[in-house]
Amino acid sequence: MAAQLEQPTDISTDVALAVSTVIFALRIDPKTGLTTLWIPLVKRIREPHEGQWALPGGPLHCEESLADSAARTLKRSTGLTPKYLEQLYAFGAVDRSPGGSRVVSVVYWALVQSDEAERAVSDDNVEWHVADDLPTLAFDHNTIVEYALWRLRNKMEYSRVAHAFLGETFTLAQLREVYEAVLRKPVDPANFRRQMLASRAIVDTGRRLTGTSHRPPRLYRYNSDFTMADQGPLTPTRSH
Amino acid sequence: MAAQLEQPTDISTDVALAVSTVIFALRIDPKTGLTTLWIPLVKRIREPHEGQWALPGGPLHCEESLADSAARTLKRSTGLTPKYLEQLYAFGAVDRSPGGSRVVSVVYWALVQSDEAERAVSDDNVEWHVADDLPTLAFDHNTIVEYALWRLRNKMEYSRVAHAFLGETFTLAQLREVYEAVLRKPVDPANFRRQMLASRAIVDTGRRLTGTSHRPPRLYRYNSDFTMADQGPLTPTRSH
DNA sequence: CGCCTTAAAGTCATGTCAACCCTTACCCCG
DNA sequence: CGGGGTAAGGGTTGACATGACTTTAAGGCG
Numbered sequence: 175m176a177a178q179l180e181q182p183t184d185i186s187t188d189v190a191l192a193v194s195t196v197i198f199a200l201r202i203d204p205k206t207g208l209t210t211l212w213i214p215l216v217k218r219i220r221e222p223h224e225g226q227w228a229l230p231g232g233p234l235h236c237e238e239s240l241a242d243s244a245a246r247t248l249k250r251s252t253g254l255t256p257k258y259l260e261q262l263y264a265f266g267a268v269d270r271s272p273g274g275s276r277v278v279s280v281v282y283w284a285l286v287q288s289d290e291a292e293r294a295v296s297d298d299n300v301e302w303h304v305a306d307d308l309p310t311l312a313f314d315h316n317t318i319v320e321y322a323l324w325r326l327r328n329k330m331e332y333s334r335v336a337h338a339f340l341g342e343t344f345t346l347a348q349l350r351e352v353y354e355a356v357l358r359k360p361v362d363p364a365n366f367r368r369q370m371l372a373s374r375a376i377v378d379t380g381r382r383l384t385g386t387s388h389r390p391p392r393l394y395r396y397n398s399d400f401t402m403a404d405q406g407p408l409t410p411t412r413s414h
Numbered sequence: 415m416a417a418q419l420e421q422p423t424d425i426s427t428d429v430a431l432a433v434s435t436v437i438f439a440l441r442i443d444p445k446t447g448l449t450t451l452w453i454p455l456v457k458r459i460r461e462p463h464e465g466q467w468a469l470p471g472g473p474l475h476c477e478e479s480l481a482d483s484a485a486r487t488l489k490r491s492t493g494l495t496p497k498y499l500e501q502l503y504a505f506g507a508v509d510r511s512p513g514g515s516r517v518v519s520v521v522y523w524a525l526v527q528s529d530e531a532e533r534a535v536s537d538d539n540v541e542w543h544v545a546d547d548l549p550t551l552a553f554d555h556n557t558i559v560e561y562a563l564w565r566l567r568n569k570m571e572y573s574r575v576a577h578a579f580l581g582e583t584f585t586l587a588q589l590r591e592v593y594e595a596v597l598r599k600p601v602d603p604a605n606f607r608r609q610m611l612a613s614r615a616i617v618d619t620g621r622r623l624t625g626t627s628h629r630p631p632r633l634y635r636y637n638s639d640f641t642m643a644d645q646g647p648l649t650p651t652r653s654h
Numbered sequence: 655c656g657c658c659t660t661a662a663a664g665t666c667a668t669g670t671c672a673a674c675c676c677t678t679a680c681c682c683c684g
Numbered sequence: 685c686g687g688g689g690t691a692a693g694g695g696t697t698g699a700c701a702t703g704a705c706t707t708t709a710a711g712g713c714g
Binding site for chain 1: 689690691692693694695
């Protein structure tokens with residue numbers, strides 16, 4: 175027999191089976207000398223895991239897509255509006271939520287800009303934490319964070335994820351700082367410049383950042399007609 | 415307020431919201447001169463999309479994990495037992511299933527060996543199709559296939575996915591054939607050998623494949639203490 | 655035994671990339 | 685107004701990866 179694929183008739187929710195979206199939001203703080211990754215956590219105000227910290231999350235509504243749900247939930251619980259949102263993974267172990275209820279969580283991964291982060295959290299139940307040094311979280315959220323960080327660090331080089339952390343325009347030094355925070359190691363400025371320009375991911379605006387106590391760096395912006403897709407492992411850079 | 419994260423109380427399935435798993439299974443056929451990728455499709459026997467071809471799939475049961483559900487569903491609808499199973503993506507657009515029902519599908523991506531494939535399909539409603547040339551499928555399954563193939567081809571080089579297609583031991587020529595089928599282009603045997611051996615992903619068994627009409631090739635097997643994780647962009651190959 | 659086929663190993667040119675040099679530009683401060 | 689500090693931004697080198705090609709090994713078969 176063929177599959178009874180996606181037919182609501184025979185899946186009449188015999189037991190509670192819920193779908194929720196969970197958001198792993200990232201922010202970079204350029205203030206502290208060592209740039210580090212920060213993520214917002216929410217304190218649970220009811221069972222299960224009352225009082226423990228958890229990633230922002232909430233139930234999926236019927237009239238919204240997964241991505242919409244993630245954006246809405248993040249906004250509601252932390253006030254943040256992500257600039258970048260991407261699906262990470264669906265977690266669906268049977269026992270990941272205690273108490274016999276079954277929850278499948280689709281985890282999204284969001285990036286927010288530093289300035290945005292300032293005006294967001296105003297609640298005692300929301301707090302920023304350093305991504306690499308978290309307390310024990312509710313549910314399987316520690317596992318989720320671990321996986322998210324691993325993916326982030328592996329994906330860095332062939333995506334423009336880093337750009338989402340910054341504003342419309344930025345200097346190469348700022349962009350490089352983001353890379354260094356994510357990769358947790360210094361990056362050579364000269365080589366970094368070459369790579370970024372060669373990849374055509376960014377474009378010179380012609381303007382410069384003034385007001386510094388040194389030579390004013392150029393301001394760049396994202397290349398609008400540049401998608402991650404043509405950034406495969408084989409970049410045919412036949413530029414001449 | 416903090417998120418009402420994953421609490422079954424306030425998500426009491428107001429409207430039908432179901433979770434299903436969908437499997438994109440792949441097989442390589444070494445018979446035909448040009449090795450090609452084949453995937454099993456299932457003909458739908460009821461609405462919606464009755465009579466159309468679709469990827470194998472079915473509702474998630476409450477007492478099974480997502481991966482278990484995918485494996486079980488594939489087995490039930492096609493008879494196949496995958497050697498490799500990995501989550502691909504969760505599809506959750508509001509209108510992806512017609513008729514007002516809301517279905518979130520977690521798509522898994524499975525690889526099966528050629529010999530296994532033989533004894534599987536025995537049903538008129540199950541058929542193997544060439545992955546790059548499919549009919550119009552039910553739901554958004556064409557989109558799913560497109561995405562799956564894109565991911566497969568991009569992931570090839572830094573994962574051992576290809577190995578799953580083959581048996582316990584294999585020759586380099588066999589392994590290369592798999593790569594060529596996936597990448598759709600010829601691969602230089604000599605360079606391929608060098609890469610594979612340098613990556614330490616495979617190990618020489620010491621034995622050779624006899625019975626050929628030419629020089630007997632060495633038999634290799636997977637390197638058990640080799641995970642994709644240490645294959646990151648920074649491979650510290652300080653071997654001396 | 656010679657011929658065919660394919661495996662397996664070696665050679666060489668080219669490209670890529672990190673590490674490190676350097677010069678240049680600009681602001682600040684005296 | 686001129687010197688010093690700082691970072692931009694470009695150049696060079698050497699290690700290493702990669703691609704194209706050549707050479708040798710090993711077996712089957714007529």
